[in-house]
Amino acid sequence: MAVGSGDRSADEVLDCTGCAVLPGLINLHNHVANTLLRGAADDVPLEEMLSKAASLDAKFTRRDVQVGSLLGCVEMIRSGTTSFHDLFYWEDEVARAVRETGLRGFLSWVTLDESRTTQHGNPVKNADGFVAKHKGDALVTPSVGVQGVYAASQETFLKAKELAERHKVRMHMHLAETRGEVERHRKETGLRPTEWLERVGFLDPRLTAAHGVWTTINEVRTLARHGVSVAHCPVSGPVAQGDPVGRAGDARADGPRPRHDRGSPFFACRFRTRFDRGRKARGPRGRVPSRGAYDSFLSGDPHQPSRLQLPGE
Ligand SMILES: [Zn+2]
Numbered sequence: 001m002a003v004g005s006g007d008r009s010a011d012e013v014l015d016c017t018g019c020a021v022l023p024g025l026i027n028l029h030n031h032v033a034n035t036l037l038r039g040a041a042d043d044v045p046l047e048e049m050l051s052k053a054a055s056l057d058a059k060f061t062r063r064d065v066q067v068g069s070l071l072g073c074v075e076m077i078r079s080g081t082t083s084f085h086d087l088f089y090w091e092d093e094v095a096r097a098v099r100e101t102g103l104r105g106f107l108s109w110v111t112l113d114e115s116r117t118t119q120h121g122n123p124v125k126n127a128d129g130f131v132a133k134h135k136g137d138a139l140v141t142p143s144v145g146v147q148g149v150y151a152a153s154q155e156t157f158l159k160a161k162e163l164a165e166r167h168k169v170r171m172h173m174h175l176a177e178t179r180g181e182v183e184r185h186r187k188e189t190g191l192r193p194t195e196w197l198e199r200v201g202f203l204d205p206r207l208t209a210a211h212g213v214w215t216t217i218n219e220v221r222t223l224a225r226h227g228v229s230v231a232h233c234p235v236s237g238p239v240a241q242g243d244p245v246g247r248a249g250d251a252r253a254d255g256p257r258p259r260h261d262r263g264s265p266f267f268a269c270r271f272r273t274r275f276d277r278g279r280k281a282r283g284p285r286g287r288v289p290s291r292g293a294y295d296s297f298l299s300g301d302p303h304q305p306s307r308l309q310l311p312g313e
Pocket of ligand 1: 174210
């Protein structure tokens, strides 16, 4: 595609006079099949929502995941998203929806302890098979996910990392999403989640951690030292705990999780700036202006000019 007065010898030329022509947006954290869970647990705290969602998605069939993924992909296209990072099981069904719709999917098969999963079979083996099968695909970039410190033991984290290193792919996980997650982990291990992940040797430049809301400035430094990326989810933060920004966030949109049902990055972008306007910004570089919030959907940094950047770049 070309924009402007360049080569116009294309099969199709669109007159976009008076329109804004934007690059495709990137959603760094999604559970696209969860379009099917909309409204199912809107009125309960995150922990309750997770167990309610688990009991519902335990009944999902492959066909359900396929249909939910297709719906989510179509909605993303309608709101200008062309690439997304997904964390789920049965990612091969999500992959099918990605190819059918022509999006680019960075798909992480989620791992967690076998005793806690609703997946059929061993999650690490499932992830291994998924990555091996889809590596090198034009539209699907497979990777390895971990649900979070509340659902995965040290052994599971290290197996997931070994898998990612062996296949040379990225990793994706939830991190410090709620105060409860942090406090429970500290009680169990004596360490905050980021401290614990560093101790067990999981932090790595391959990792994109979603949320990162309940992090201390020292944890942010730790994440930066290990080259970890953070996908900020401005809508899910206040829904879960009343704080959308945290210290580690940039400003990309979360997907249509059951707790909020707007898949549009523009909605998340507007929400972020409006929420920020009414509060004292916590981030070391202060409040994010509207233009900065928009830029962050393209470049990942609300304080830097737009630049398309894909996970793994
Ligand atoms: Zn999530």
